[in-house]
Amino acid sequence: MDDPNPDFTRLMALASGYAEARAIQAALKLGFFEALAATQRNSKELAAAVHCDERATMLLANSLTALGLLRKDGEAFGLTDATRRFLVQDSSEYLGGMILFDESLWGTWGKLDESVRFGRPARVPDMYQSDPAETDRFIRAMDSLVRARGDATWTARFLDLSNARTIGDVGGGPGTYLLAFLNHWPALRGLLFDLPATLRITRKLLDQRGDPATARLSLCELDYRCTAIPGPLDVIFMSNIIHSENEETNASLMANCFRALADGGLLVIKDHIMDASLTVPAAGAVFSLYLLLTTNGRDYSFDEISRWLRDAGFVDLRMETLPSPPFTSSLVLARKPPHR
Ligand SMILES: C[S@@+](CC[C@H](N)C(=O)[O-])C[C@H]1O[C@@H](n2cnc3c(N)ncnc32)[C@H](O)[C@@H]1O
Known part of the structure; x- marks a missing residue:
């Protein structure tokens, strides 16, 4: 049946969305998904495995089941395909690192009203x-x-780096x-x-990780705010x-990149790239609140980025949007003019 009051339902889901986020974060922090990785467990067994209270464990596991993150067969809880793929540590697509980082920022988000009132980050x-x-x-x-x-896989395939020999990841x-x-790109x-x-x-x-490509990768200490990026690089x-x-x-970072690039070199910026209203994409507009809380930045529009790039001397500016979902960001590409 159609929702008779879609505005209410959407507003309510948005306004209380932290409850779902906290359920996932707490379960991950407590080791629920790891404890269910090898075997199904009832709430008593699960509570013993994660060293938690039995009744409370049952309530959290029930809520995760309701959210589609666990299965419940009779009394036994088990992982779903998606949880096994994204929330168990030995998966190559483990998203837990990001979720635990978000969890650590709970107190910071609690100061959003102060940050908006005073216009400054909530933490150093x-x-x-x-x-x-x-x-x-x-x-x-x-x-x-x-x-x-x-x-990373999508971007590596999308960019044509066949003529490049050196790339700097700033x-x-x-x-x-x-x-x-x-x-x-094995020649890089x-x-x-x-x-x-x-x-x-x-x-x-x-x-x-022990990836053999690490042999072609050097780690270089550099503060891009105050140190020249060493060049010449074919791609940044x-x-x-x-x-x-x-x-x-x-603006000064773009000039730093320009100086470090070889003539004809390519600069690739990947970020949420906003439209002129700074409200689209929505993920970028909301992410700007996290940036307000923790940095001195925000998500910028293509026009704003283009201004810094042109002032630095870049040409051939263009934007490429990654397919959404799952991606939320875009690329801005710019060239240092070839030597004449
Ligand atoms: C949001 S992370 C992005 C990491 C990576 N580029 C990615 O997209 O997954 C920002 C990175 O910039 C580095 N960083 C921040 N300020 C910097 C500075 N002044 N000089 C060099 N690196 C800096 C941080 O240490 C961190 O690795």
Whole structure:
């Protein structure tokens, strides 16, 4: 039957959406999905496995079942195909890193009204560099989101890097994109530029992964705000970087990239790229609230990004939108003019 009051239903779902998010985050944090990975369990067995109260475990497991994240056969709870694919640690598409990162920001989101009132972040906008545990959680979150959704594989296939020999990934974080590029384009060598605390995690993740393409990848300490990116590079890739910075920093970052590129070199920016109203795509408009809480940035429009690029000297600007769903971001491509 049609919903007689769709506006109410949608509003109610939006306004109380944190309850569903918290149920998933708590279950993941408590190890519910891992405990059900090998075998089905009733609530008593599940509670014993995750060291939780039996009645409360039953209530959380029931709610996860109602949300379609667990199955319930008689008294026994088990994983669904989607939970096995995305919420169990040994899956290559494990999204848990991102969910645990979101969980850690619960208190920060609680200060949204203050951030809006005073116009400043709710926590020090340090890109999670001050505490090694936070850096670890942040970088694993980036890796897990990109691997679960498939952004890196899609982008590596989409870009024609057949003539490129060197690629720099500025703020490359876990190296998920760079490894995908190096695997797809075997003649490429990659440099991953990032801050020291991040690079310690990157090294750990690369060692754990043991991908042979790592032999063509170098980690380079660099603060792109105050250090020249070493060149000449054939391609510079920047994913989820400009959204954390203000307009002035982004304008000078584009100039930094321009100087580091070889003549004719390609700059690829990947981010939520907004329309002129800054309300589309919706995922980008809502994500800007997270950026308000934790950075000095926001999601920018193609026109705004184009201005910084043109001022830096770039030509042939274009935007490519990734297929949505599952993707929510776009690419902006720009060239350094060839030498005349
Ligand atoms: C949101 S993460 C994006 C990681 C990766 N590019 C991706 O899309 O998955 C931002 C990255 O930029 C790095 N970063 C932030 N500020 C930086 C700076 N001033 N210089 C170099 N790297 C920076 C962070 O350490 C982090 O790895």
